[in-house]
Amino acid sequence: MHIIIFTDTDLDGAGSALLLNRLYEGHDVITVETTEATILNEFKSRWNTLDHFDKIFVCDLCLNEEQAEAINRDNVVVIDHHELHVPFASKYTKAKSLVTGYSSCTKLIADKFKSKLNLDSKLEALINLIDQYDSWSFDFPNELEPARLNAIYYTYNKPKWEKFITSFKDGLHEYSIHEKNSIKLFFKKFAEQLNSPKFVGNVKGYKVISTFVNSHINEVGHYLVNKYDTDIAILVNLDKHLVSFRKNPGCKADLSVMAVNLCEGGGSHKLAGGKLTEKFMNFTKTFQPLQ
Numbered sequence: 001m002h003i004i005i006f007t008d009t010d011l012d013g014a015g016s017a018l019l020l021n022r023l024y025e026g027h028d029v030i031t032v033e034t035t036e037a038t039i040l041n042e043f044k045s046r047w048n049t050l051d052h053f054d055k056i057f058v059c060d061l062c063l064n065e066e067q068a069e070a071i072n073r074d075n076v077v078v079i080d081h082h083e084l085h086v087p088f089a090s091k092y093t094k095a096k097s098l099v100t101g102y103s104s105c106t107k108l109i110a111d112k113f114k115s116k117l118n119l120d121s122k123l124e125a126l127i128n129l130i131d132q133y134d135s136w137s138f139d140f141p142n143e144l145e146p147a148r149l150n151a152i153y154y155t156y157n158k159p160k161w162e163k164f165i166t167s168f169k170d171g172l173h174e175y176s177i178h179e180k181n182s183i184k185l186f187f188k189k190f191a192e193q194l195n196s197p198k199f200v201g202n203v204k205g206y207k208v209i210s211t212f213v214n215s216h217i218n219e220v221g222h223y224l225v226n227k228y229d230t231d232i233a234i235l236v237n238l239d240k241h242l243v244s245f246r247k248n249p250g251c252k253a254d255l256s257v258m259a260v261n262l263c264e265g266g267g268s269h270k271l272a273g274g275k276l277t278e279k280f281m282n283f284t285k286t287f288q289p290l291q
Helices: 011-023 039-045 047-052 065-070 083-091 105-112 121-135 145-154 160-168 177-193 217-227 255-263 278-286
Strands: 002-008 028-034 055-059 076-080 096-099 198-203 206-212 232-237 242-247 271-275
Touching: 002 011, 011 028, 011 055, 011 105, 011 121, 011 145, 011 160, 028 039, 028 160, 039 047, 039 065, 065 083, 076 105, 083 096, 105 121, 121 145, 145 160, 145 177, 145 217, 177 217, 198 278, 206 217, 217 232, 217 242, 217 271, 242 255, 255 271, 255 278
Parallel strands: 002 028, 002 055, 055 076, 076 096, 206 232
Antiparallel strands: 198 206, 232 242, 242 271
């Protein structure tokens, strides 16, 4: 069989690719890193060759209605866990789809194909760490193992999935000296991100803290809500004109609503993001410097 996998560039996307490569081991498999912003260009650039593939997997990408309609082909299989993707699953009249709210795409694939993947304890451990990191269902910074795995992935050169599969195809292992150094470097850069000015505000009864970041969004966001006992962290990347939202696990706010309303973005109730818009800038005018 000839397989092509389009998957997200993050750790969950790499985990999804690892499992699908394992599922189709022995077949001709091509893996392509992409994002929601580039998936249509990836399809268009390969349009004349896509019919040659028996299966085209599209994984861990929160597609909108236009994108869903554009990739709706007989040989496409869409697998995704983002809640905002679910309403558009009905657009896949030709493609097969497994689109449902889930903790991570890696975990969704592992559970769906469990009987065929022959997962041992090391692979199960790897899947659990990816799942915990993508859903942020661990107590950072008191619990670090999911973040350590992401730190190793974060330092890979592109295509990151390729190095990840080479290193972790047999599951979680004792980290090498090089991998341990990658973790140290990651957390050093994380600490540097905490030096930016911080601002606080109140949004519909929720305590909000905001700061500027260039990277380490998950780690900085969850560190801030824990350290300063706030409900929501807003991370602004001025270089890329992007805004990210993270929250305290006990907070009931739906971050995807904030991202859609303020930043023309999306996400889930736990984590979301979008563009640095004029509406967002006006929204933050009531914020005050952290004393």
